[in-house]
Amino acid sequence: MAELIELTDRGLYCEAGDFFIDAWKPVHRTFVTHGHGDHAHTGMQEYWCARESEPILNWRLGDQKIHTMPYGETRQFGDVTVSLHPAGHILGSAQVRVEHQGEVWVFTGDFKRDPDPTCAPFEVVTCDVFICEATFAFPVYAWPDTRDEIARVLQWREQCEAQGKAAILYAYGLGKSQRILAELDGLLDLPVLLHGAMAKGVEIYRQAGISLTPTELVLDLPVETDFSGRLILAPPSAQDSAWTRRFRHFEQALASGWMQLRGNRRRRNLQRGFVISDHADWRSLVNTIRESGAKRVLATHGNTDALIPFLERDLGLQAERLRTVYGDEEELVDAGDAGASA
Known part of the structure; x- marks a missing residue:
């Protein structure tokens, strides 16, 4: 049968x-x-x-x-x-x-x-x-509360600011990044900066009526911008690319379920890992x-x-x-x- x-x-x-x-x-x-x-x-x-x-x-x-x-x-x-x-x-x-x-x-x-x-x-x-x-x-694999991980992201951004560094957070461009932006809504004084690949997906979610924290495109800012303490959202494919050089001093992190295992963070040459999975x-x-x-x-x-x-x-x-x-x-x-x- x-x-x-x-x-x-x-x-x-x-x-x-x-x-x-x-x-x-x-x-x-x-x-x-x-x-x-x-x-x-x-x-x-x-x-x-x-x-x-x-x-x-x-x-x-x-x-x-x-x-x-x-x-x-x-x-x-x-x-x-x-x-x-x-x-x-x-x-x-x-x-x-x-x-x-x-x-x-x-x-x-x-x-x-x-x-x-x-x-x-x-x-x-x-x-x-x-x-x-x-x-x-x-x-x-046992996920922590996402709100706790978002609190860790905010703490990391503050530490980067104190060290004169930008905080680049890598997240998948469809779904994960918008979820992070929604969780951050109302928690930041400045807009999150976006890699250009993120723009369309963020726009679609906003058009669907989903409330996201304010964002700006990195390319829309002057070259001489001081990125210290700015939270920047980018796709994993941007890690260690020429695109990151404009930030001069920065740390890199990934939001992913794979970050449950510390070895994955070390292998990917990341300073931080946040356990946020879809x-x-x-x-x-x-x-x-x-x-x-x-x-x-x-x-x-x-x-x-x-x-x-x-x-x-x-x-x-x-x-x-x-x-x-x-x-x-x-x-x-x-x-x-x-x-x-x-």
């Missing part, structure tokens, strides 16, 4: 509804869970996404045929009922719920459970089969699987070697790895940065 959702060389495919989910090669119809480059690809004939994701896909993919759905609304594709539900990952991120002949599958895409002022909170969707990410599926940590992932009520779990990219034995041994679930091409965007070259003005 065929699976309701199967892995193909083009992406996850639902034959009964004749659609793909987060297809990575050109297909006739695909649902897109969110706008990050490892899930949203060009070349599809028809895109479906959550309504809030449309401006992001227009930006990242260009002129495409995009259909939108409000969260929770159902649509029929053949004998299959599809609905989208908040994933809590970034603005417009969605889980895809697929129901056919009484059987329910849910594909989470990337997701998180922590509070985020820039997107709808994750919604638990009960199902029979749960397809989930496993980016940080290892017990060592993915679920170990506890959130396990709790979400429990709450879904699923008896079968298919785990995509990440630490599946730790997760699958745990689910089988400790939770008594049927679990296996689904070898998609999705990766963690923090480890990828941000396609949105390519060719962007510094």
Whole structure:
């Protein structure tokens, strides 16, 4: 008997509804869970996404045929009922719920459970089969309160100011950077300075009505500007680039779940690391699987070697790895940065 959702060389495919989910090669119809480059690809004939994701896909993919759905609304594709539900990952991120002949599958895409002022909170969707990410599926990953990490960012900026240095904080250009700007709203006396690659994403979030701290583009400031004590937000691809030379004296930090491990900070030649992630940590992932009520779990990219034995041994679930091409965007070259003005 065929699976309701199967892995193909083009992406996850639902034959009964004749659609793909987060297809990575050109297909006739695909649902897109969110706008990050490892899930949203060009070349599809028809895109479906959550309504809030449309401006992001227009930006990242260009002129495409995009259909939108409000969260929770159902649509029929053949004998299959599809609905989208908040994933809590970034603005417009969605889980895809697929129901056919009484059987329910849910594909989470990337997701998180922590509070985020820039997107709808994750919604638990009960199902029979749960397809989930496993980016940080290892017990060592346990996120601190984001407000505490933002307080550490502010303290670091003050220390840099006392030393006559700029504070360059690297964060992924879509989702992470806007979340940081939202958390900083009302906490700074001066605008955050942005790398040019950040401008469009910040504009889209502002147009969506999300309150962000004031920002300015670095390029809009005179060359002789004193950057001491200024907090500067830039994509990871800018680290140690020629762009950083204009700041003369500076420290570099990264906001990422990978900063949970100090060795990652040392290997990346960073002075600071802040544990701010847009993915679920170990506890959130396990709790979400429990709450879904699923008896079968298919785990995509990440630490599946730790997760699958745990689910089988400790939770008594049927679990296996689904070898998609999705990766963690923090480890990828941000396609949105390519060719962007510094």
